[in-house]
Amino acid sequence: MGQLPRARLPRARRNAFTPAFFKPLVSHLGYRASGSKNVVIKSAPGVRQARIVRMNKLGMDASLVVPLHAGGNDFGDWLHGDFSALTEPGTYRAAIAFQLFSGMAQATHSGSQSSQNAQQTSLDAWSRGIVEAWSQDFVVSEKPWDDTMRKMMGYYQAQRCGASPHGYNTPCHTGPIARSDGRAAKPITGGWHSADDHVRDVPEILHGMFGLLQLAETRPDLAAELNAFDELRWGNDYFLSLQDPRGYIYFGVFTKDYYGTANSWDTSYFELRMQPHLARLYRTLEPQYAAKCLAAAQRCFAYWEGERGGDWASSKYVYELGTACYAAAQLYRCTGSAEYRGHARTLAEQLMALQNPDGFWPERAAGDLDPRRDYNLLIARGVYQAYAPLGLSAVAEAMPTDAAAPRWRASLERFADGFAAFFATANAFGMLPYYIFRDAATPQVRTRGGKSYRYFLDPSHTAIDIPGSSTIPWQTGNQSTTAGFGVALCAIGRLLGQDAPRHLAQRQLDWILGLNPFDSCQILGLGRNNPVTYPPLDFMPPVPAIVGAGLQGACGDDADEPQMVGGYYGSGEYWLPPHSWILGLMATLSA
Numbered sequence: 025m026g027q028l029p030r031a032r033l034p035r036a037r038r039n040a041f042t043p044a045f046f047k048p049l050v051s052h053l054g055y056r057a058s059g060s061k062n063v064v065i066k067s068a069p070g071v072r073q074a075r076i077v078r079m080n081k082l083g084m085d086a087s088l089v090v091p092l093h094a095g096g097n098d099f100g101d102w103l104h105g106d107f108s109a110l111t112e113p114g115t116y117r118a119a120i121a122f123q124l125f126s127g128m129a130q131a132t133h134s135g136s137q138s139s140q141n142a143q144q145t146s147l148d149a150w151s152r153g154i155v156e157a158w159s160q161d162f163v164v165s166e167k168p169w170d171d172t173m174r175k176m177m178g179y180y181q182a183q184r185c186g187a188s189p190h191g192y193n194t195p196c197h198t199g200p201i202a203r204s205d206g207r208a209a210k211p212i213t214g215g216w217h218s219a220d221d222h223v224r225d226v227p228e229i230l231h232g233m234f235g236l237l238q239l240a241e242t243r244p245d246l247a248a249e250l251n252a253f254d255e256l257r258w259g260n261d262y263f264l265s266l267q268d269p270r271g272y273i274y275f276g277v278f279t280k281d282y283y284g285t286a287n288s289w290d291t292s293y294f295e296l297r298m299q300p301h302l303a304r305l306y307r308t309l310e311p312q313y314a315a316k317c318l319a320a321a322q323r324c325f326a327y328w329e330g331e332r333g334g335d336w337a338s339s340k341y342v343y344e345l346g347t348a349c350y351a352a353a354q355l356y357r358c359t360g361s362a363e364y365r366g367h368a369r370t371l372a373e374q375l376m377a378l379q380n381p382d383g384f385w386p387e388r389a390a391g392d393l394d395p396r397r398d399y400n401l402l403i404a405r406g407v408y409q410a411y412a413p414l415g416l417s418a419v420a421e422a423m424p425t426d427a428a429a430p431r432w433r434a435s436l437e438r439f440a441d442g443f444a445a446f447f448a449t450a451n452a453f454g455m456l457p458y459y460i461f462r463d464a465a466t467p468q469v470r471t472r473g474g475k476s477y478r479y480f481l482d483p484s485h486t487a488i489d490i491p492g493s494s495t496i497p498w499q500t501g502n503q504s505t506t507a508g509f510g511v512a513l514c515a516i517g518r519l520l521g522q523d524a525p526r527h528l529a530q531r532q533l534d535w536i537l538g539l540n541p542f543d544s545c546q547i548l549g550l551g552r553n554n555p556v557t558y559p560p561l562d563f564m565p566p567v568p569a570i571v572g573a574g575l576q577g578a579c580g581d582d583a584d585e586p587q588m589v590g591g592y593y594g595s596g597e598y599w600l601p602p603h604s605w606i607l608g609l610m611a612t613l614s615a
């Protein structure tokens with residue numbers, strides 16, 4: 025249509041109908057009474073404020089008026105309002121008033137004597153063509169997400185592999201697992217299926233430990249009620265069974281009972297990072313098991329200390345260094361050893377050397393890595409971005425009086441005040457991008473303030489290098505990076521004694537829980553407008569819809585606009601990495 029002279033367009037075309045969207049967007053699963061609270065609406069002429077009302081059995085209470093501000097136009101023009109001042113528990117709705125039609129030629133009533141009456145006020149407004157649009161109910165309470173976290177624990181149980189009484193297909197995968205190198209098959213039980221495809225490769229499911237450990241760390245009350253240790257042990261016994269005498273962790277079991285032996289940083293590094301955390305949390309309650317985990321971590325650390333490079337080159341990159349920082353900090357806290365203290369210092373220095381002046385951590389000092397040929401890198405980019413700030417936070421928290429600690433904190437402050445604060449105003453949702461590109465030639469990126477970035481994984485990537493599998497395209501939604509950065513911001517806020525990073529962390533959770541352009545909650549069976557789940561293509565009957573499962577979220581198109589594609593695995597498949605990050609963020613924000 026762009027080639028036609030504008031004057032020759034038919035009248036109807038020039039006045040084409042564009043549907044408006046006035047509904048106030050809020051978190052479907054509520055807000056913590058003492059936490060921050062946000063509402064976003066599509067920008068509309070004359071709309072400057074929202075009101076929040078508390079619903080009673082009969083009618084509603086007086087409302088809180090919230091000013092709305094232009095929130096940055098990535099994803100279009102939206103308005104953002106902060107109603108954190110509202111702290112009274114209750115059930116609420118948000119409303120905005122907008123001009124729907126031109127109004128009556130004459131008033132329909134006198135109005136003056138009953139101006140305090142809600143119905144009369146509404147009639148007055150309507151006579152001027154103004155109507156109100158309402159959100160659904162949402163809850164404000166001190167523990168709004170506890171029931172959600174209980175359901176999210178149920179996801180782990182339903183996904184248990186082996187002879188668990190809780191698994192949806194129990195018992196499964198209990199026989200010997202064939203090895204790719206022809207050595208003797210052996211049973212490898214335990215762990216969790218990652219998604220809806222029975223996969224148990226370590227890079228995907230090891231991350232499931234993270235959410236459980238965050239729950240145990242930040243919400244010991246809920247962890248005890250849900251017996252989180254039992255679930256951690258079910259998962260962790262699998263990982264311990266994959267470690268060889270050198271400390272190395274194998275790739276794990278992929279689709280067809282395949283026991284891969286591909287070298288992969290994210291298996292050993294993440295094993296390294298989870299074991300000492302588990303050992304520290306349970307050294308009093310479960311001393312024998314904790315000691316076993318600590319020994320596994322020490323072997324793993326020694327193995328990787330002996331490796332000069334990482335998976336992608338002769339030097340270790342930001343994901344590896346961030347994870348190693350986290351591991352060294354936990355090992356130091358477990359042992360008090362000068363050796364691990366020294367490792368933590370060295371690794372923190374290496375990590376800080378990679379940080380951009382604006383606070384973001386690119387993968388290396390030189391140009392960007394090429395992600396089109398490496399499944400591990402795509403997973404790292406889509407899932408582990410938060411490990412740089414999280415790893416440095418762990419070191420700063422473990423060694424607060426170290427001579428270098430002020431520099432570590434300054435580095436984290438650059439991340440919060442530079443990178444995170446910049447993007448908090450680039451879009452009205454406060455949602456952080458997954459990557460800032462260094463290479464000017466990178467296609468399909470947004471630019472703002474001299475930065476080239478994307479919120480969503482590049483859509484044209486191809487994944488190869490999956491053991492036992494043919495070349496496949498691969499993509500994931502943005503929930504892992506969004507929730508992961510949220511967890512890191514909570515840690516930074518705690519370290520610096522600042523509220524702003526935690527407030528921004530809440531906005532990452534809000535996005536996941538429905539405050540997004542799709543008004544779509546990303547936890548299956550909860551909230552509203554879940555994307556249609558992706559059906560497994562490998563077997564029947566399919567895996568059931570598991571209530572409480574974390575979904576992958578919106579994918580990006582060429583222009584980096586979010587697309588929520590129901591029935592597509594990139595959006596509509598539940599998956600353990602985003603599930604785990606979301607649980608971790610929810611637990612941290614509820615502590």
Ligand SMILES: [Zn+2]
Nearest residue numbers: 185186196197
């Ligand atoms: Zn199984």
